[in-house]
Amino acid sequence: MAGPSEAKGFLFSYSGDSGTRAVEGRVSPRRENFQISKPREMRSVTDLPMQAPLSLERWFSSRRRDLPWRTPPGVPRDPWQTLLSETMSQQTRLEVVVPRFEQWLALWPSVEEFSRSQEEDALAAWAGLGYYSRVRNLLRCARILAQEGWPRFAHQLRKLPGVGPYTAAAIASFAFGEQVPMIDGNVLRVLSRVGAIAGDLHGGPGKRRLEAAATAWISGRDAAVVNEATMELGALVCLPRSPMCHSCPLAETCRACRDGQPERFPQPKPRREATDLEAEVLVLINEDRILLRRAGAGELLKGHWTLPERSQLRLETPPDDCGLVRHAITHHRIRWRILRSRERLGRIPDGMEWCPRPLLPTRLVSSLPRKALEQAGVPI
Numbered sequence: 110m111a112g113p114s115e116a117k118g119f120l121f122s123y124s125g126d127s128g129t130r131a132v133e134g135r136v137s138p139r140r141e142n143f144q145i146s147k148p149r150e151m152r153s154v155t156d157l158p159m160q161a162p163l164s165l166e167r168w169f170s171s172r173r174r175d176l177p178w179r180t181p182p183g184v185p186r187d188p189w190q191t192l193l194s195e196t197m198s199q200q201t202r203l204e205v206v207v208p209r210f211e212q213w214l215a216l217w218p219s220v221e222e223f224s225r226s227q228e229e230d231a232l233a234a235w236a237g238l239g240y241y242s243r244v245r246n247l248l249r250c251a252r253i254l255a256q257e258g259w260p261r262f263a264h265q266l267r268k269l270p271g272v273g274p275y276t277a278a279a280i281a282s283f284a285f286g287e288q289v290p291m292i293d294g295n296v297l298r299v300l301s302r303v304g305a306i307a308g309d310l311h312g313g314p315g316k317r318r319l320e321a322a323a324t325a326w327i328s329g330r331d332a333a334v335v336n337e338a339t340m341e342l343g344a345l346v347c348l349p350r351s352p353m354c355h356s357c358p359l360a361e362t363c364r365a366c367r368d369g370q371p372e373r374f375p376q377p378k379p380r381r382e383a384t385d386l387e388a389e390v391l392v393l394i395n396e397d398r399i400l401l402r403r404a405g406a407g408e409l410l411k412g413h414w415t416l417p418e419r420s421q422l423r424l425e426t427p428p429d430d431c432g433l434v435r436h437a438i439t440h441h442r443i444r445w446r447i448l449r450s451r452e453r454l455g456r457i458p459d460g461m462e463w464c465p466r467p468l469l470p471t472r473l474v475s476s477l478p479r480k481a482l483e484q485a486g487v488p489i
């Protein structure tokens with residue numbers, strides 16, 4: 110645990126949720142109305158975490174990358190551009206996102222214009238960015254926002270379809286100036302190293318410690334600047350492997366760096382035991398259409414289109430065996446035996462639908478049924 114002499118220049122303020130209360134008192138919907146308190150040099154040293162040092166902001170002002178959705182420090186971002194860029198950036202590389210973001214804005218410069226688009230057009234414009242559920246949610250969001258306007262606080266934004274805690278905090282912080290921390294993978298890595306925060310930080314007490322650390326980190330500062338600077342530091346300097354501590358503005362007080370073992374943090378999530386899932390899946394072809402079904406509650410692809418299982422249809426003749434497809438989703442190990450048939454069915458069960466082949470790319474969001482179709486000789 111850090112002693113007072115180690116804490117020079119930082120605000121150590123965490124004891125239970127005291128840091129959170131201190132920040133909540135300053136929440137304001139507009140950046141210009143902020144009451145950002147003057148940084149105090151030091152407070153009681155109890156445990157983690159600490160306030161972001163000014164060296165981080167100085168580093169950021171000279172090293173920040175120019176991205177099309179960014180605005181100069183202190184200038185609020187456009188909320189639609191923030192929602193769009195954060196949605197596109199989820200599990201997609203920045204080099205891919207930047208040109209696609211600009212193309213998208215050329216098509217739909219505002220949330221109102223996007224809200225009037227057809228789902229097919231949105232899905233087609235999203236092609237190659239993965240996870241089509243994200244663009245469906247984006248369209249649902251746009252329709253709500255065009256009708257009701259933008260909520261200005263993270264807790265309200267989180268109620269929008271597909272908007273999780275991170276994206277809600279990004280919009281609230283960058284566009285509306287709420288004093289709220291953002292925690293993505295980069296922030297988690299930086300803070301876990303700076304404070305040498307041990308344990309699983311993705312859930313339970315570890316997650317709460319990380320949230321307290323992130324709240325204290327922005328206290329007394331402009332949250333939008335500190336959030337962005339910390340993410341940038343994680344992306345450019347505090348890399349998962351071989352962090353560049355020699356050129357890091359946090360090096361002097363980073364506990365993991367001082368201990369000479371920055372890569373010990375963040376500590377890996379405990380592995381969940383793998384679950385095996387097996388099924389016989391049917392690729393039923395009728396001229397140029399494939400039979401699909403919506404996955405139900407309790408299924409892995411819940412709510413999405415997938416292929417029917419053999420047990421769900423009564424066939425007169427045995428289908429062709431096309432072999433096995435193996436796939437992994439989170440901790441599930443999946444083995445599908447792929448069967449193919451051209452048998453004419455009479456009535457199809459509820460929840461199933463014939464899908465013309467040209468529409469398959471927009472209906473099948475998961476790569477698992479796509480692999481199955483490929484295995485059956487019906488590539489999409």
Ligand code: SF4
Nearest residue numbers: 347354357363366371
């Ligand atoms: S000093 Fe090293 S480990 Fe610590 S934040 Fe900087 S790059 Fe990361």
